[in-house]
Amino acid sequence: MSSSEPRAGLTAMAKSLLVGLEDSAGTDRATELAIEIAQAQGARLVGLAIIDEPDITAGAAMGIGGSSYKQDRDKILIEDAHRRAREHEELFEHRCKKASVPARVLEVSGRPAEMILEELQHHDMVLLGRDANFRFETQAADTRTWDLVLHRASRPLIVVPENEVASSNAVALAYDGSVAATRAMRSFVSSGLARGRELHVVTVHENGATGWEIATEAVQALEELGYKAQLHNIVSVLPLAKALLQTAASVNASLIVMGAFAHSRLRHLFRGSATQQLVEQTTIPLFLTH
Amino acid sequence: MTPFWAVLPFLVYLLGIAVVPIFFGHFWEKNRNKLIVALLVSLPVFLYLSSAPHGGALLGRTALDYLSFMALLTALFTISGGICLRGALVGSPLVNTAFLAVGSVIGSLVGTTGASVLLIRPLLRANDRRAYATHIVVFFIFIVSNGAGLLTPLGDPPLFLGFLHGVPFTWTLRLLPHWALVNGALLALFAVIDRIQFMRERRLPRRRSHTPAPLVVEAAGRLQLQGTLNLVWLAGMVGVVFLVGSFGERYLGDGVLRAAVQIAGTLLFAALSYKTTRPEVHEVNRFSWGPVIEVAVVFVGVFVTMIPAMSFLGERGSTLGITKPWQFFWASGALSSVLDNAPTYLTFASLATGVASAAGGAVLSPDNLGALAAHPVGRELLTAVSCGAVLMGAVTYMGNGPNFMVKAIAEQHRMRTPSFLGYTLWSFAILIPIFLVVSHVFF
Numbered sequence: 001m002s003s004s005e006p007r008a009g010l011t012a013m014a015k016s017l018l019v020g021l022e023d024s025a026g027t028d029r030a031t032e033l034a035i036e037i038a039q040a041q042g043a044r045l046v047g048l049a050i051i052d053e054p055d056i057t058a059g060a061a062m063g064i065g066g067s068s069y070k071q072d073r074d075k076i077l078i079e080d081a082h083r084r085a086r087e088h089e090e091l092f093e094h095r096c097k098k099a100s101v102p103a104r105v106l107e108v109s110g111r112p113a114e115m116i117l118e119e120l121q122h123h124d125m126v127l128l129g130r131d132a133n134f135r136f137e138t139q140a141a142d143t144r145t146w147d148l149v150l151h152r153a154s155r156p157l158i159v160v161p162e163n164e165v166a167s168s169n170a171v172a173l174a175y176d177g178s179v180a181a182t183r184a185m186r187s188f189v190s191s192g193l194a195r196g197r198e199l200h201v202v203t204v205h206e207n208g209a210t211g212w213e214i215a216t217e218a219v220q221a222l223e224e225l226g227y228k229a230q231l232h233n234i235v236s237v238l239p240l241a242k243a244l245l246q247t248a249a250s251v252n253a254s255l256i257v258m259g260a261f262a263h264s265r266l267r268h269l270f271r272g273s274a275t276q277q278l279v280e281q282t283t284i285p286l287f288l289t290h
Numbered sequence: 291m292t293p294f295w296a297v298l299p300f301l302v303y304l305l306g307i308a309v310v311p312i313f314f315g316h317f318w319e320k321n322r323n324k325l326i327v328a329l330l331v332s333l334p335v336f337l338y339l340s341s342a343p344h345g346g347a348l349l350g351r352t353a354l355d356y357l358s359f360m361a362l363l364t365a366l367f368t369i370s371g372g373i374c375l376r377g378a379l380v381g382s383p384l385v386n387t388a389f390l391a392v393g394s395v396i397g398s399l400v401g402t403t404g405a406s407v408l409l410i411r412p413l414l415r416a417n418d419r420r421a422y423a424t425h426i427v428v429f430f431i432f433i434v435s436n437g438a439g440l441l442t443p444l445g446d447p448p449l450f451l452g453f454l455h456g457v458p459f460t461w462t463l464r465l466l467p468h469w470a471l472v473n474g475a476l477l478a479l480f481a482v483i484d485r486i487q488f489m490r491e492r493r494l495p496r497r498r499s500h501t502p503a504p505l506v507v508e509a510a511g512r513l514q515l516q517g518t519l520n521l522v523w524l525a526g527m528v529g530v531v532f533l534v535g536s537f538g539e540r541y542l543g544d545g546v547l548r549a550a551v552q553i554a555g556t557l558l559f560a561a562l563s564y565k566t567t568r569p570e571v572h573e574v575n576r577f578s579w580g581p582v583i584e585v586a587v588v589f590v591g592v593f594v595t596m597i598p599a600m601s602f603l604g605e606r607g608s609t610l611g612i613t614k615p616w617q618f619f620w621a622s623g624a625l626s627s628v629l630d631n632a633p634t635y636l637t638f639a640s641l642a643t644g645v646a647s648a649a650g651g652a653v654l655s656p657d658n659l660g661a662l663a664a665h666p667v668g669r670e671l672l673t674a675v676s677c678g679a680v681l682m683g684a685v686t687y688m689g690n691g692p693n694f695m696v697k698a699i700a701e702q703h704r705m706r707t708p709s710f711l712g713y714t715l716w717s718f719a720i721l722i723p724i725f726l727v728v729s730h731v732f733f
Contacts, residue, residue, distance in 0.1 A: 057315065057316070058315060059311055059312045059313055059314065059315025059316075059318070060311060060312065060315065060687070060694070060710070061308070061311065061312050061686065061687050061688045061694075061710045062311050062687055062688060062693075062694035063630055063683075063687070063688050063689060063690050063691040063692075063693055063694055064307060064584070064585055064588045064589070064630045064632075064691055065403075065581040065582075065584050065585045065588075065691035065695070066311070066687075066691060066693075066694035066695060066698070067311065067318055067319055067324075067580075067584050068578065068580030068581040068583075068584050069581065069694060069695040069698040069699070070315075070319075070694065070698055071319055071580070072576060072578070072580075072698065072702075073698035073699070073701055073702050076702045077701065077702075140706055
């Protein structure tokens with residue numbers, strides 16, 4: 001399958017990418033990927049370091065006399081958070097300078113999810129390490145930030161797992177006919193990331209004929225945008241995430257595109273969320289939009 | 291008879307102390323705000339006492355108790371803040387269990403806060419490379435910050451309040467079997483759990499360090515105890531408290547003079563400690579007057595609002611449905627786990643005077659817990675209240691002052707500590723079964 005090139009004038013390019021900074025392996029890979037994208041598209045990077053002061057200084061149940069110790073502890077944790085943020089910022093700037101990618105850093109104080117969502121308004125997309133913990137001073141793992149960002153990001157979000165990804169041109173576009181999936185596909189195309197990539201539309205459905213129809217719809221939509229794509233209609237009883245990951249691995253994809261949380265929270269409550277499962281299980285970066 | 295409404299400020303205040311730091315943490319940080327709240331809740335009580343018979347005398351007596359209480363706490367805090375254990379140990383199960391065992395003993399000599407201050411940082415340093423160390427902090431709180439304080443009035447503020455109200459200094463030594471059962475069980479359980487975690491860690495892939503470097507770096511080196519002169523001041527202070535408490539009434543009367551001698555004596559040793567301790571020892575312990583000032587401010591409200599509450603319970607104690615030792619143990623314990631254990635102790639001790647009076651013999655008063663301690667029924671009730679208030683202060687972070695202090699210090703050392711709910715699950719799983727045994731065996 002030859003790489004795709006769009007019709008002239010139909011593709012915007014991502015010009016400003018936001019990268020969440022902390023010290024996990026996933027964030028390391030996210031920075032790497034952000035630099036690659038920036039080099040390919042001539043974009044600039046903004047590294048966002050977050051001091052989670054609200055959670056550090058949040059009220060706590062304590063006995064009489066505990067308040068003084070809490071203030072002392074809060075002060076030490078905030079100082080440490082600033083010190084670590086500076087280390088992350090310096091490393092990020094060094095890497096961007098080495099790669100000749102224009103970049104700047106931003107240090108903000110606030111709840112991580114709110115800060116990411118707020119800052120994202122000013123950029124074209126955000127890249128976050130899958131194992132990133134922005135509440136590192138107070139929590140061993142940070143599911144709350146992830147939950148909020150995944151549900152509310154107004155721009156594309158690239159989730160980058162901590163493992164190394166084989167360098168490849170292939171992209172798997174998960175498509176189920178939903179509004180979210182269509183929006184993800186268009187968003188991916190308009191970001192410029194589809195240029196020169198080998199596109200594979202993947203549909204997973206219990207009914208082969210229905211799946212084929214859905215997949216064909218996506219392939220046609222891509223053709224209208226000037227992109228050729230290969231169709232993969234998977235008939236499977238496996239959970240969606242598993243089937244999708246297997247197919248993505250079989251085409252050696254280096255990116256998966258998907259509409260996030262296409263179904264209601266109520267459905268997720270009973271049937272689980274495909275997006276959540278995919279984020280937890282993937283070894284390939286995910287391009288997600290709502 | 292004391293009206294019920296006069297007790298409301300006490301109930302509201304205790305609840306406020308528990309809840310306000312959670313929901314209005316920034317407001318509660320300032321001692322000025324705490325003082326405003328303390329004075330506001332005390333105002334209705336002042337007004338009530340100004341018109342009640344002997345109200346003025348009660349307030350005066352309470353003021354002396356408050357000053358004695360604060361003098362002792364200040365002295366214990368200052369002296370224990372002037373001692374530190376420097377140097378490096380490796381945190382093996384044997385070393386850790388030994389630390390906790392030592393803590394379980396010295397807690398009754400320097401107070402649970404003092405013992406916690408002295409031992410927590412060396413213990414954290416010894417275990418800073420452990421991957422699984424949460425249980426160490428949890429058991430430290432159980433044993434050193436709570437269970438250790440059962441044997442003398444110096445061990446825990448509730449017992450000192452009892453001492454101020456007449457319980458003989460050596461009376462709490464009768465709690466030795468209870469202390470031994472609880473701390474023995476906890477130490478045994480800890481030794482097993484620590485061994486399991488230690489062996490589990492040995493199977494982990496080798497890494498340079500399991501935990502990041504602690505935020506507060508202290509010098510390693512040969513193990514040494516610094517500030518040992520404070521042990522002399524401690525002995526002096528204990529001597530003053532014991533002598534004045536045991537013989538003061540005979541030679542100094544039971545009024546201002548006796549209280550003044552005790553206060554002056556304890557503060558003298560506090561001052562000697564502060565003056566003779568090297569600044570670097572204070573620095574290692576991160577000593578500041580903040581906690582003492584905070585306790586002083588908050589306890590203004592506790593002491594004042596407690597006056598009508600104690601009278602009310604003393605008058606009506608036998609009608610409230612709590613009459614058996616095991617009921618006192620669990621009731622005082624349950625409240626001590628979520629409200630500060632010092633006023634809870636006095637509340638239930640007052641209740642016990644009413645119950646013991648109804649059982650026969652002399653009519654007892656909450657102002658004279660010595661008589662309660664000597665009463666055949668009262669003695670058992672006071673034992674139950676003492677155990678409940680001291681031991682169950684460990685059930686949540688709120689039950690006793692040092693609990694949160696230990697958590698905060700551990701977090702400064704980058705050790706993960708359980709959340710409020712997480713810690714409470716630990717305590718329910720481990721402490722409640724032990725307390726069931728205590729209740730069955732002793733009450």
